[in-house]
Amino acid sequence: MDGPLLRIPGGHGLVNRRKPSWGGDPVPLPSxxxxxxxxxxxxxxxxxxxxxxxxxxxxxxxxxxxxxxxxxxFKLRGVYNWATQLTPEQREQGISTTSAGNTAQALGYVARHFDVPSRTLLPETVPDAKLNAITAYGVEPVKVTVEKLFSYMLKEGWRDEPYCYLNPWGxxxxxxxxxxxxxxxxxxxxxxxxxxxxxxxxxxxxxxxxxxxxxxxxxxxxxxxxxxxxxxxxxxxxxxxxxxxxxxxxxxxxxxxxxxxxxxxxxxxxxxxxxxxxxxxxxxxxxxxxxxxxxxxxxxxxxxxxxxxxxxxxxxxxxxxxxxxxxxxxxxxxxxxxxx
The missing domain is CATH 3.40.50.1100 (Rossmann fold)
Structure with missing residues (x-):
């Protein structure tokens, strides 16, 4: 196995720094x-x-x-396009992502447009300026360690939650x-x-x-x-x-x-x-x-x-x-x- 291993607190296993894996198929080219x-x-x-x-x-x-x-x-374009493809019932459960920046702000803007709740997981080290910018859009911030943040993303921790999760990368x-x-x-x-x-x-x-x-x-x-x-x-x-x-x-x-x-x-x-x-x-x-x-x-x-x-x-x-x-x-x- 290449590269050092990162142990995730809380028994979430090991993440290979050199070969990230999401466990899914390659993302297709949009037509x-x-x-x-x-x-x-x-x-x-x-x-x-x-x-x-x-x-x-x-x-x-x-x-x-x-x-x-x-x-x-630019994030507004993609977040809105994604949200329009959810059913009204799915959106009403709330929408979430993992971001300390523009994706989270776009999520909040779109959530307000549809009048639904929103939240984001972000590093506990997030600067106050970024945190304030996110909460200004009504997004609930959930601070976690960087290790737990990547574990949540790579191990699909959102599957156990009611919120509809937006994968910020894929x-x-x-x-x-x-x-x-x-x-x-x-x-x-x-x-x-x-x-x-x-x-x-x-x-x-x-x-x-x-x-x-x-x-x-x-x-x-x-x-x-x-x-x-x-x-x-x-x-x-x-x-x-x-x-x-x-x-x-x-x-x-x-x-x-x-x-x-x-x-x-x-x-x-x-x-x-x-x-x-x-x-x-x-x-x-x-x-x-x-x-x-x-x-x-x-x-x-x-x-x-x-x-x-x-x-x-x-x-x-x-x-x-x-x-x-x-x-x-x-x-x-x-x-x-x-x-x-």
Whole structure:
């Protein structure tokens, strides 16, 4: 068995750090019809975000501004698409997920839309700013240790609960909802490359599926911070893999694993992985703020950072998904002021 083992308190057994397993079949690629249907559903709550020029020195970069969604993140698309496919009776039992960030906020927004309860499991170390943002949407936070959080996810602890659980990484309806981002990009512009931030892989899987279905010649580049390169590790090993994450401002993509169910779809739709130094992420956050007047979290700026790390002649006309703007205001101020 590769890699060290993590013992879960409470008799839940062992988790292999190097070979995560969810125990299910590989997540299927959403079809173009799935994504178009999701687009029609999401029109009830999500906005069609603009694709605007990056106002830096490179005129061939476009920004897909998912920060302009009602909750400030692309997650609203997928969570709503998933929730619409539950029966009213299922929704009335409540909806839940495992998230300390944008997924939990989207869940709360959608729960309010349907007037049902919501909750999320999250690490007990969650910063107050994130906790307050989640509870502002009416979500009940359930704090647990990181070990118990991963045990709950990997060992499907939600099956013993009445709440309808949203898998934040491998839910097909959520991936189809995320795919609407890619569909809109190709409807609005002709591009050579699309840059997408990668955490658990849902956004990249959805965008990649949509773009590949419409135009196979467009290159899909997944972008990760150098502190948490789980997708690159997985591609290097040829299987879903764990890494040991380090500090990064990209907390939304600071996911230390690609689960085995997600690996095949990511392998099929992502052409390249770019690993971005932390200083370039800071630069991208600053330039989005100062040049485009866009507030972005670190993970939200990852795609632009990936494009900035690539030779313009290699990437050509590029679209970067600015995925979210849930950033601690003090951290954001420090990053922006550092350029002054």
């Amino acid at each position: 173009l019809e799935d994504i178009r249907t999701a687009s029609q559903r999401c029109a009830d709550v999500a906005v069609r975000t603009p694709l605007l020029p990056y106002l830096g020195p490179d005129p061939d970069i476009l920004l897909k501004l998912e920060t302009l969604q009602p909750i400030g993140s 839910e097909p309806q959520m991936i189809a909802g995320s795919g609407t981002v890619g569909l809109e990009i190709l409807e609005d512009a002709s591009v050579d490359t699309v840059y997408v931030p990668v955490g658990g892989g849902g956004l990249a899987a959805g965008v990649g599926s949509a773009v590949t279905a419409v135009n196979k010649s467009v290159k899909i580049v997944g972008v990760q911070p150098e502190g948490c390169p789980a997708l690159k590790e997985s591609f290097d090993r040829g299987e879903g893999s764990w890494v040991s994450p380090t500090d990064t401002i990209c907390d939304g993509t600071n996911v230390p694993l690609i689960v085995t169910e997600m690996y095949p779809i990511l392998r099929d739709v992502i052409d390249e992985v770019v690993i971005v130094p932390e200083k370039v992420v800071h630069r991208a956050v600053r330039e989005l703020a100062l040049l485009n007047k866009v507030v972005s979290e670190g993970s939200g700026a990852l795609a632009l950072a990936g494009a900035l790390c690539t030779d313009p002649e290699v990437r050509g006309k590029s679209a970067c998904v600015v995925s979210g703007g849930s950033v601690d205001p003090d951290l954001f101020a420090r990053i922006v002021q550092a350029s002054a």
